Amino acid sequence: MSSTINTMATLLQSAISSRSSIIGRATHAAIIKNIDYPYPTFLSNHLVNMYSKLDLTQQAQLILSHIPPLNRSVVTWTSLISGSVQNGHFVSAISHFSNMLKDNVLPNDFTFPCVFKACNSLRCVVTGRQLHGLAVKLGLIRDVYVGCSAFDMYAKMGLRDEANSMFEEMPEKNLATWNAWISNAVIEGKCGKAVGGFVELMRMGGELSQITFCVVFNACADGLDLKLGRQVHGFVVRYGYGCNVSVANGIIDFYGKCRDVNSARLVFDEICDRNDVSWCSMVAAYEQNDEGEKACVLFLDAMRSSIEPKDFIISSVLSACAGIAGLEMGRLVHALAVKACVDGNVFVGSALVDMYAKCGNIEDCERMFDEMPERNLITWNALLGGYAHLGQADMALSLFEEMKSGKLQVVPNYVTFVSVLAACSRAGAVKVGMSIFDSMRSRYGIEPGHEHYACVVDMLGRAGMVERAYEFIKRMPSPPTVSMWGALLGACKVHGHNNLGKIAADKLFQMDPQDSGNHVILSNMFAAAGRWEEANVVRMDMKDVGIKKGAGCSWISVKNSVHTFQAKDTSHERNSDIQAMLAKLKSQMKAAGYIANTRLALFDLEEEERESEVWHHSEKIALAFGLCVIPPGVPIRITKNLRICLDCHSAIKFISGITGREIIVRDNNRFHRFKDFDCSCKDYW
DNA sequence: CTAGGGTTAG
Secondary structure, three states, X not given: OHHHHHHHHHHHHHHHHOOOHHHHHHHHHHHHHHOOOOOOHHHHHHHHHHHHHOOOHHHHHHHHHHOOHHHXXXXXXXXXXXXXXXXXXXXXXXXXXXXXXXXXXXXXOOHXXXXXHXXXXXXXXXXXXXXXXXXXXXXXXXXXXXXXXXXXXXXXXOOHHHHHHHHHHOOOOOHHHHHHHHHHHHHOOOHHHHHHHHHHHHHHOOOOOHHHHHHHHHHHHHOOOHHHHXXXXXXXXXXOOOOOHHHHHHHHHHHHHOOOHHHHHHHHHHOOOOOHHHHHHHHHHHHHOOOHHHHHHHHHHHHHOOOOOOHHHHHHHHHHHHHOOOHHHHHHHHHHHHHOOOOOOHHHHHHHHHHHHHOOOHHHHHHHXXXXXXXXXXXXXXXXXXXXXXOOHHHHHHHHHHHHHOOOOOOOOHHHHHXXXXXXXXXXXXXXXXXXXXXXXXXXXXXXXXHHHHHHHHHHHHOOOHHHHHHHHHOOOOOOOHHHHHHHHHHHHHHXXXXXXXXXXXXXXXXXXXXXXXXXXXXXXXHHOOOHHHHHHHHHHHHHHOOOOOOOEEEEEEOOEEEEEEOOOOOOOOHHHHHHHHXXXXXXXXXXXXXXXXXXXXXXXXXXXXXXXXXXXXXXXXHHHHXXXXXXXXXXXXXXXXXXXXXXXXXXXXXXXXXXXXXXXXXXXXXXXXXXXXEOOOOOO
């Protein structure tokens, strides 16, 4: 009999380790059949533990309630509580704890770590302190496990003083204590302190664990310390943790964040037992390094490898789709999310809102937003960013007003201000924008970062206040970035401030010598002003340094294939249809009052040639093709690798009006949505 | 028979 009982206990344990509710229930059935009721208490405890760990709480509670009150022990209750915590039911865990006290059972050194963890997950400071008091009263706080979890709780709640005194007063520290200490130093943003703790730990010469390495790679990733991380990686290999999947996942994340995506991939390829976290980390690493296509390809590999499309990997790949404006892929992932029932997850939903916004699809973006069961600041920021991105400044600003009013239960953060300033910039709302910028520090205590400064430069520049923008750059507390000088150069080009443009361009040439775009802008700027000599000098410089201007091209996706066009392209198999469409459009457009805008076209051509030059830009050819093959009522989406030109911008307004079609062009800067002789961004700019 | 510290995302 006792051997049967032991066998059952072992089976229940293996049900937990294999997370198999089938084994668990089958064993329960076997117990009912083979063992006399009432069962020995320790077997009932095993049952409670099994059901609780496998997240079958109701059964666990049922078993517990059938144990005679005198036999219900702290072990029974702790089994129930620990399962609730491990499955993320923190409120239930606390209520089980209070039921335990009502049952006249006192917690032990196993119970406290569970409930401290529940408190810190719930950010329940008051309950946490009460529990701490109880642990002191019961004399359990000196236990190394209890002390460690109490320290961790205070640290994660941000109660630094309490955490520190907990740590100092601990009579005993073990590896877990140090792991918790390092991990909390990372959370505090003190990566140097975290790494110092690790070095100290190594010097003490004790054992390290996989968790130690996980937290240390976190520290290296957070501190962007590629050199140190590489050293620790070497140490990991020597220490024999190289094939531990959790450690490897941490290493992938670390290399990804430190922008060494190739090393991340090497580690990924070496893992023999990849799990969903490995795939997700690698997808995220590609995404964070602007390799959106590789991220998508890897995601599809993951799906083929039978990785479940869970919330984490779905939201990672969605941001990759957003980054490359891959609407088709984004829709496919959306469908997978619905099928896997994760589209209601707040991370996934926010990523979907963001993806649709960045793909220029504001209706789906808003619809997704409206349908979300739960929203948080990130969700609101995604929608706000969408409005800013698509030039709907009025919507962006009114949303921001709502956020400020507190009605939405969210407080604007760093990202919120980037979007709202971008929206002001596009709307030309300099006054509003500047007062929002000032309110960041004064009212919200957020120190403006380089993105905010860049928005202000852009805002002033667009509004024609280029001198003021230049003054603003000069007075900034931190060194100007490429995007600030780029915004200033762009503004100088449009507003004809050639000398200041030259200053901005020279800065850009120093910072980013291989970029052809800035040279082209400067050269065209001089050309537009009739300063041919200087324009030529810039072109010659480009040749000297060996910079090639990348070929401009536009592409359009029809059904499952992508059609790419260059300027003057006649190579497409439907070329005759395209040319006929272009000719028809041209005459209709002229009749409607279209005049070619050649101000910023290549300078060394006669006017007639310049007209012909702009007429054969790749985006117009792609659009003509789209008009031939995309049925009426379906928006035509075109992507261009460079900035759309001034003439194409006005030409497409005419074409949208004449054909009654909605046309969306994404260039390397932003979206332009054309409808009824109009564009979502009022100016070309 | 019950426990702590860790890896992925918007």
